[in-house]
Amino acid sequence: MLCLCRQKGGVILLDHSFYETLGLKLRTYRKAKQLTLSDLAKVLNKSLATVGKYEKGEISIDLEVLIDWCRYLEIDIASLLPGTVEKEGSHAARYEKYFMDRLYLYWYKGGERKIHCHVIENDNVSMKSMFYFDVNDQNNFYDADFIYNGHVTYTDASTYFVYYNTAPPFDLLTFCMPFLTKDQYYKIGLISTITFFYQPNAIKTLASKVPITDRDYLVSKLQLTPDEIKNMKQTNFFIV
Numbered sequence: 001m002l003c004l005c006r007q008k009g010g011v012i013l014l015d016h017s018f019y020e021t022l023g024l025k026l027r028t029y030r031k032a033k034q035l036t037l038s039d040l041a042k043v044l045n046k047s048l049a050t051v052g053k054y055e056k057g058e059i060s061i062d063l064e065v066l067i068d069w070c071r072y073l074e075i076d077i078a079s080l081l082p083g084t085v086e087k088e089g090s091h092a093a094r095y096e097k098y099f100m101d102r103l104y105l106y107w108y109k110g111g112e113r114k115i116h117c118h119v120i121e122n123d124n125v126s127m128k129s130m131f132y133f134d135v136n137d138q139n140n141f142y143d144a145d146f147i148y149n150g151h152v153t154y155t156d157a158s159t160y161f162v163y164y165n166t167a168p169p170f171d172l173l174t175f176c177m178p179f180l181t182k183d184q185y186y187k188i189g190l191i192s193t194i195t196f197f198y199q200p201n202a203i204k205t206l207a208s209k210v211p212i213t214d215r216d217y218l219v220s221k222l223q224l225t226p227d228e229i230k231n232m233k234q235t236n237f238f239i240v
Helices: 016-032 037-044 048-056 063-073 089-098 215-222 226-235
Strands: 003-007 010-014 102-109 114-122 128-135 144-154 158-165 172-178 186-194 200-208
Touching: 016 048, 016 063, 016 144, 037 048, 037 063, 089 144, 102 215, 114 144, 114 215, 128 158, 128 172, 172 200, 200 215
Parallel strands: none
Antiparallel strands: 003 010, 102 114, 102 200, 114 128, 128 144, 144 158, 158 172, 172 186, 186 200
16 A cells, blocks of 8 residues: 655655554554553454564555554654644744754763664654664664654754653653754764653763764763863853
């Protein structure tokens, strides 16, 4: 089955690749809520094999099934579909040159000496955004530990992202970064969220247009510098 979705400048054809991506996203939501395929099959009144094919994108999902699926997982169906109505056309035109379809985010956890990777996907029509938290494989980022829904906002100086976790603890996460122009590949920004012990924290984060695999390079960019630490002591602010 193929679906047509009207968008500014023409028509989008939702082909097989769309259903593959849709299935991967639905699988991520299901795993984040710690549900099994059997749980889902019972709710949708479908066989285990059929639900498995849905998640693999091997067969298309009827709208009625998708609605029931989203209700069960408590997710907004719009977050899974391409945007069809532009949000604030004049605003979009003003900042269009800064739009990004995807960003790869990295932070360094000193206690573990580990680089954490996350991926952002943006819909530049609706300004909706999805945050895939803790990705083990950058080529398969839909298999993330958590998935956050949210939106992106552009201002004259920075880009802001606000997200809500779709699974417990249902926390809020924000990310702010300076504009990333077409001739720049990365920027340093700041993520604000909570720890697993529900403590507010802020994290120095590198946002890149492309995946980065050089660990030493990332560590050199993400470790707090002596100047940053000195500035924190002097101002009581965390500025990156």
